[in-house]
Amino acid sequence: MATEKLQFHEMGLDDRLLKAVADLGWSQPTLIQEKAIPLALEGKDLLARARTGSGKTAAYAVPVIQRVLASKQSVREQDVRALILVPSRELGQQVQAMMRQLTAYCSRDVRVADIAGKADVSAQRPILMEKPDVVVGTPSRVLAHLNAHNLLLHTSLEMLVVDEADLLFSFGFEDDLKNLLCHLPKIYQSFLMSATLSEDVQALKELLLHNPVTLKLQGSQLPDSSQLQQFSVQCEEEDKFLVIYTLLKLRLVQGKTLIFVGALDRCYRLKLFLEQFSIPACVLNSELPVQSRCHIITQFNQGFYDYIIATDEHRLADPAAASQAAGKGKKNKARKSKEKEYSASRGVDFQNVDNVINFDFPVTVESYIHRVGRTARADNPGTALSFVAHTETAFLSEVEEALTGDKAESSLKPYQFKMEAIEGFRYRCRDAMRSVTKQAVREARLKEIKQELLNSEKLKTYFEDNPRDLQLLRHDQDLHPAVIKPHLKNVPEYLIPYALRGVVNPLSNHRRRKRPTQKLKPHGVAKSSFKGTNPLRSFRYAKKTANKKPSHSK
Structure with a gap:
């Protein structure tokens, strides 16, 4: 194996992709990117394990984009060429954001659609009808579109990526994933990316990969003590x-x-x-x-x-129940979650x-x-x-x-x-x-859920048509968590x-403000008495009128 570190510009990547990488400030590839990208570009199946934060998303996103760009040079027909499966909607948004950054200079040639979001299957149909080059979604959502014939993969798919592979079974996607495989072509390139190589990942390996290259990078799955x-x-x-x-x-x-x-x-x-x-x-x-x-x-x-x-x-x-459940095998834990x-x-x-x-x-x-x-x-x-x-x-x-x-x-x-x-x-x-108290915790959870219901964009139109339901929801008992x-x-x-006391200053935001120096007020005199008429002066004024009485006796 070569000892010199391979750079992005030495991997044979498209200039537009290299420009996007430069804009992201990536001076050199991480270890997983250096090892995985060249193997992926050779067409090999990959099973890669690297710690969280090591750059796994870009390790498969770069070769996926590169292969789509290469396919566009020989095949003009627009079709779905890559499918990226993720275990959660949040991760789907993260992957789409990374793909957008990497396709900043070739977005017309590489179109990405994230169908892992909150929208209904019917609302996402127009997006898939345009046949985006890359589709990102959870196994359940992808299977729903396949069953609705909104998505066809058996003829065009070239690459399948499973991100956070060790979570798919534990998140309950085992059956969806197996059913989804029936809709895929016989030959395609697969990437399995994971932070751990669990039994679930080994099961996925048997289902998806053909003679894969296994990359076990970074024996310690966390950074060393210097970081x-x-x-x-x-x-x-x-x-x-x-x-x-x-x-x-x-x-x-x-x-x-x-x-x-x-x-x-x-x-x-x-x-x-x-x-x-x-x-x-x-x-x-x-x-x-x-x-x-x-x-x-x-x-x-x-x-x-x-x-x-x-x-x-x-x-x-x-x-105690958790530790007991830990000994009952992976399947029980998968069912529970x-x-x-x-x-x-x-x-x-x-x-x-x-x-x-x-x-x-x-x-x-x-x-x-x-x-x-x-x-x-x-x-x-x-x-x-x-x-x-x-x-x-x-x-x-x-x-x-x-x-x-x-x-x-x-x-x-x-x-x-x-x-x-x-x-x-x-x-x-x-x-x-x-x-x-337990009651306070329960009420706090209910209060937050009710607030989110009221703030939900989807329910706004429903409440407009059914004001009675909104009134009932808002006029429930007050919550004082x-x-x-x-x-x-x-x-x-x-x-x-x-x-x-010499290190921290917990009162920095709560210091008493220094009041400006002011003369002491006479005891018993209201603060408002200093504004406008002074009662002492009015008393003196009354005294002057009393001195004029002798003049009337003339």
């Missing part, structure tokens, strides 16, 4: 809330942060807890419409807010994430890798901090064993945090938690640990 710093802190349930409050309120954690918890109810529990201290955070709720979730992610990426609370394990409300087409740690394009906090420690090594892989992407640095209760130490040991391997040094270093230094905050946290206690907003200086 990603990983810490763990031992703390029990109550201490978790105490530590997260201290980290965020004293700004010991700065920058855009993803906070992962074990269940959706705990997302809202943590959000309501932080609200007590005026720490704004949003929940990435899989129950909300996809457009709402995408809007949350877009605003997060644009810097509107710093904290997102999310979960990627819908079955973790009971850790079949109704979910969403995972916050996978398939979502979070940009420039500075920190990942595992409020609840993940129960599998893969989950830890995918969560922490949201930060330290490309060449950016990142930090991961995991809270570990005594019931979660076994999961921590599994992760350390998988990440450390033969290394003598542990990947997760103990976070130097003295619990006794923040004991003064404990009574505040307990005070806040009294308002975060949690009573906000104003005194919890600020942090008294005497509570700040002595070691941190």
Whole structure:
């Protein structure tokens, strides 16, 4: 194998594609791009595993676009030549955005259609009737169009890409994928891209690939310690809330942060807890419409807010049940999550994430890798901090064993945090938690769903035709998720640990304004008395009129 690093301009790519790559600021290909693109251009099937953030999307997007451009030179007929299957709508939007950037100078020759969105199948029919060169979608949506004869692939398809292949079965797409294969031609080039090579990926390999080249890049699926710093802190349930409050309120954690918890109810529990201290955070709720979730992610990426609370394990409300389920095989886990087409740690394009906090420690090594892989992407640095209760130490040991391997040094270093230094905050946290009841969590979830229903563009026309339904929805009982206690907003200086008083300034936004120097007012005189008539002067005026009385006695 050649030892010199292959550059984009040495891969025989179209000039328009090279120009788009230059506009993106890619000076040289990543490892997965350097290895995968030349093999793909040779027509080989690929099974590629590389860590999150390593550039897998471009590793297949570049050869797909190049092959479409090459086909256009010999075949003039417009047809669908490439199909990209994704496990979620969010990932579909991410892939389409990447394809648009790479086809900036050849968009007339390479047309891309994303059918993974929220639109109905019938609404997407006109797009597919134009026969775009590349179609991006989930297996269920693609199969629906195939059954409706909106899409024909058995004669024209040349390339099939399965992105995040290890998620397709766990998201319940097993049957859809198998049915979809009946509509494909006998010969086509396939790419399977994944962050892990699980049993599901091996099953897909047997179904889709023909004598593939397997690329197992980066033995460590996370960046090294020079780019990603990983810490763990031992703390029990109550201490978790105490530590997260201290980290965020004293700004010991700065920058855009993803906070992962074990269940959706705990997302809202943590959000309501932080609200007590005026720490704004949003929940990435899989129950909300996809457009709402995408809007949350877009605003997060644009810097509107710093904290997102999310979960990627819908079955973790009971850790014991989760660990028991882990031993029952992949199929059981797939069935449990079949109704979910969403995972916050996978398939979502979070940009420039500075920190990942595992409020609840993940129960599998893969989950830890995918969560922490949201930060330290490309060449950016990142930090991961995991809270570990005594019931979660076994999961921590599994992760350390998988990440450390033969290394003598542990990947997760103990976070130097003295619990006794923040004991003064404990009574505040307990005070806040009294308002975060199960009923408050339930009402908060209902309130958010109702707000999203009212904001839904699709329902606006329905409510216009059925105003009674809107009236019933709006006049439901008031929701008061949690009573906000104003005194919890600020942090008294005497509570700040002595070691941190010279480092952090939690009151920078809450300092009392210096009032201009002013003379003391006479005691008992109203403030309004200094505006307009002064009662003391009117008294003197009355005294002068009394002195004129002797003049009348003449």
